[in-house]
Amino acid sequence: MIEAFVSGFLQVFTFPTFPLLMVGVLIGFAVGILPGIGGLVTLALMLPFVFEMKPVEAFAFLLGMLAVTSTTGDITSILFGVPGESITAATILDGHPMAKKGEAGRALGAALMSSLVGAAIGAFALAASIPVVTPLVLSFKSPEFFALALLGITFVASLSGKSRLKGMLAAGLGVVLAMVGLDPQSGMPRYTFAMPALWDGVGLVPVTVGLFAIPEVVDLWAKGTSIAKKKVGHLGGVWQGVKDTFHHWGVTIRCSLLGTFIGIIPGLGAGVAQWVAYAHAVQSSSDKEDFGKGDVRGVLGPGAANNSALGGALIPTIAFGVPGSASMAILLGAFLIQGLVPGPNMLTKHLDLTFAFVWLIVVSNVITVALCFLFLNQLAKVTYVRGSLLIPGILLLVYLGAYVESKSILDAGIMLLFGFIGLIMVYIDWPRPPLILGLVLGGLIERNFFISYGLHGFRFLLRPIVVVILLLGTAALFLPAIQEVLRKLLGLKEELVVSEKD
Amino acid sequence: MSPKRIELVVSLIIVLLLIWVLWEARGWPPHSRLFPWLIGFSVLVLAVIQLGSSIWNILTADSMLHEVAEAFPPTHSAATEEGGVAFMTTDKDSPQLDHQPEVIAELEIVHRRVIGICAWIIVFFLGIWLLGFKITSLLLTFAFLKFSANERWAISVTLSVANYLFFLIVFDYALRVPLSSGLLLESFAPGFEIGRILRALTGG
Numbered sequence: 001m002i003e004a005f006v007s008g009f010l011q012v013f014t015f016p017t018f019p020l021l022m023v024g025v026l027i028g029f030a031v032g033i034l035p036g037i038g039g040l041v042t043l044a045l046m047l048p049f050v051f052e053m054k055p056v057e058a059f060a061f062l063l064g065m066l067a068v069t070s071t072t073g074d075i076t077s078i079l080f081g082v083p084g085e086s087i088t089a090a091t092i093l094d095g096h097p098m099a100k101k102g103e104a105g106r107a108l109g110a111a112l113m114s115s116l117v118g119a120a121i122g123a124f125a126l127a128a129s130i131p132v133v134t135p136l137v138l139s140f141k142s143p144e145f146f147a148l149a150l151l152g153i154t155f156v157a158s159l160s161g162k163s164r165l166k167g168m169l170a171a172g173l174g175v176v177l178a179m180v181g182l183d184p185q186s187g188m189p190r191y192t193f194a195m196p197a198l199w200d201g202v203g204l205v206p207v208t209v210g211l212f213a214i215p216e217v218v219d220l221w222a223k224g225t226s227i228a229k230k231k232v233g234h235l236g237g238v239w240q241g242v243k244d245t246f247h248h249w250g251v252t253i254r255c256s257l258l259g260t261f262i263g264i265i266p267g268l269g270a271g272v273a274q275w276v277a278y279a280h281a282v283q284s285s286s287d288k289e290d291f292g293k294g295d296v297r298g299v300l301g302p303g304a305a306n307n308s309a310l311g312g313a314l315i316p317t318i319a320f321g322v323p324g325s326a327s328m329a330i331l332l333g334a335f336l337i338q339g340l341v342p343g344p345n346m347l348t349k350h351l352d353l354t355f356a357f358v359w360l361i362v363v364s365n366v367i368t369v370a371l372c373f374l375f376l377n378q379l380a381k382v383t384y385v386r387g388s389l390l391i392p393g394i395l396l397l398v399y400l401g402a403y404v405e406s407k408s409i410l411d412a413g414i415m416l417l418f419g420f421i422g423l424i425m426v427y428i429d430w431p432r433p434p435l436i437l438g439l440v441l442g443g444l445i446e447r448n449f450f451i452s453y454g455l456h457g458f459r460f461l462l463r464p465i466v467v468v469i470l471l472l473g474t475a476a477l478f479l480p481a482i483q484e485v486l487r488k489l490l491g492l493k494e495e496l497v498v499s500e501k502d
Numbered sequence: 503m504s505p506k507r508i509e510l511v512v513s514l515i516i517v518l519l520l521i522w523v524l525w526e527a528r529g530w531p532p533h534s535r536l537f538p539w540l541i542g543f544s545v546l547v548l549a550v551i552q553l554g555s556s557i558w559n560i561l562t563a564d565s566m567l568h569e570v571a572e573a574f575p576p577t578h579s580a581a582t583e584e585g586g587v588a589f590m591t592t593d594k595d596s597p598q599l600d601h602q603p604e605v606i607a608e609l610e611i612v613h614r615r616v617i618g619i620c621a622w623i624i625v626f627f628l629g630i631w632l633l634g635f636k637i638t639s640l641l642l643t644f645a646f647l648k649f650s651a652n653e654r655w656a657i658s659v660t661l662s663v664a665n666y667l668f669f670l671i672v673f674d675y676a677l678r679v680p681l682s683s684g685l686l687l688e689s690f691a692p693g694f695e696i697g698r699i700l701r702a703l704t705g706g
């Protein structure tokens with residue numbers, strides 16, 4: 001294991017892995033700073049570029065990009081009060097008031113250093129979890145992986161809040177979409193409309209890019225977004241912020257661990273971690289009056305947590321193929337593009353790659369923080385770019401991304417179709433990540449279903465671990481609904497009691 | 503159309519689609535249709551529940567609107583077209599009433615922009631299909647920036663050329679991604695390929 005740990009580290013610094021990591025980091029940089037273009041969309045946009053890469057190169061590029069968006073997203077949140085990323089919204093609460101008080105540099109220093117600490121803690125938590133989860137994963141067979149894939153879908157569908165039914169339906173449609181192509185059992189074409197181009201199935205990239213990027217482009221244009229309207233003066237006091245990170249080391253470490261733990265729980269992720277961390281920073285402080293008015297601890301908590309969540313979210317994704325968030329669902333697509341199957345192989349045969357993930361997160365964050373400190377003033381100016389200037393380039397990349405996988409204009413057409421489907425889903429408030437997850441996991445579900453069914457018939461559903469996993473999935477799906485009904489009933493009861501008293 | 507009505511249409515389309523998915527599999531060998539039927543029937547149940555829920559939402563929303571309309575006669579004929587927004591603006595005492603024309607004007611601008619960008623997205627697809635990536639990156643970038651975003655000539659030209667060079671150098675020349683030359687060029691001038699000419703000139 002130590003050998004794999006060292007090998008993972010060395011792989012990061014090989015050619016062309018390191019240059020690709022740098023490219024990913026630079027893209028993540030820009031994406032994180034620019035509100036309106038999310039890390040999730042960029043991850044989808046960048047998927048087609050990894051086809052020709054080796055696994056470690058592909059993940060250097062993708063993880064490098066993903067790992068830094070939350071770090072640079074803090075910059076926009078602090079300077080302009082506009083979240084650069086949805087996962088950096090909590091940083092605004094104290095970061096922006098600090099900027100207004102003339103402490104922008106200090107807030108940025110604190111955000112950047114806490115991000116680095118958080119990312120490192122999350123990444124090493126991933127490394128530390130490997131010896132623990134390996135025996136568990138190795139004891140799993142096809143029936144358990146079938147149940148886990150269903151659990152993954154259930155968790156993401158349950159993320160859809162009040163529209164849980166829509167989430168489940170979207171996930172189900174994703175699985176149906178995954179059935180397009182040749183039947184793995186008999187080799188006969190299924191739902192291909194007599195088009196041989198569809199024999200390989202509906203491409204993950206055109207669907208993902210269409211669902212996520214097109215609505216984003218429409219949103220960018222509809223709002224007429226100009227990134228930032230306020231001018232930023234010279235940023236001083238950055239080192240004070242760095243010192244704050246270590247002065248309040250308890251908050252930084254606790255929030256990093258909290259972020260990691262929340263990241264592990266499928267369906268939560270950095271978006272939730274930042275708010276829980278902020279709440280913890282407030283609760284655990286004896287003097288709370290400055291929170292919301294520019295307390296540096298309100299920057300340290302979310303800054304650390306939204307970065308550490310990535311390492312945590314990778315644990316269930318790599319070990320069980322259960323993605324912790326929407327970005328992990330797309331990253332799972334990258335695994336499949338690279339011919340990697342999450343699960344036992346990632347902890348045995350490809351263990352060095354798994355450890356390379358750990359180092360990629362750490363190294364990309366170190367590079368980002370160093371670059372941020374060097375070019376902080378210049379970076380702030382990137383936010384003056386008008387959204388309209390970006391649209392043609394994004395549109396061309398979107399189409400290229402869809403086209404490049406199969407070199408077929410049909411995929412560009414599929415992207416267009418799913419772009420409009422994504423637009424409608426946004427308009428009627430239907431969740432999109434479950435559909436992607438259904439498409440990604442559909443093949444795995446079908447394969448594991450047939451192996452399990454072939455070996456055990458439907459009795460495989462009665463295996464103890466399968467039963468436990470399926471019960472967990474059912475609980476994740478119905479518990480919130482039951483709680484809601486109970487709350488309503490209790491509320492009604494209380495109202496009746498009050499009205500009777502009146 | 504309001505989101506609720508679109509949701510109803512979408513739910514109906516999904517139900518019909520799933521019925522087709524199940525119907526299509528009926529003639530397949532039992533082993534091949536097992537999974538599609540298992541998934542198809544499960545998802546169909548969810549889709550039917552969703553359809554029922556959409557119908558229920560429309561009915562309850564309609565009856566609520568009817569009740570409110572009786573209590574507060576609408577002050578603007580266009581109000582009922584906008585669903586939730588209309589509901590807010592029917593109240594005479596509502597502070598939103600002062601801003602009603604602004605809200606409607608703003609919504610109209612947003613709608614116009616959404617339709618505009620959707621048209622551009624389709625135009626880009628047609629451009630790539632007919633003219634290929636490289637020419638589209640030059641022509642349509644310029645057309646979008648100049649005529650839709652109303653950018654200055656200098657910015658429009660510079661960004662169009664930058665986009666074109668980016669595609670030419672990065673994808674065509676360096677990464678050698680076989681970019682489509684477009685249906686028109688492939689049909690009428692099959693030998694014309696800028697990237698190949700550039701590579702021949704530079705010995706790349």
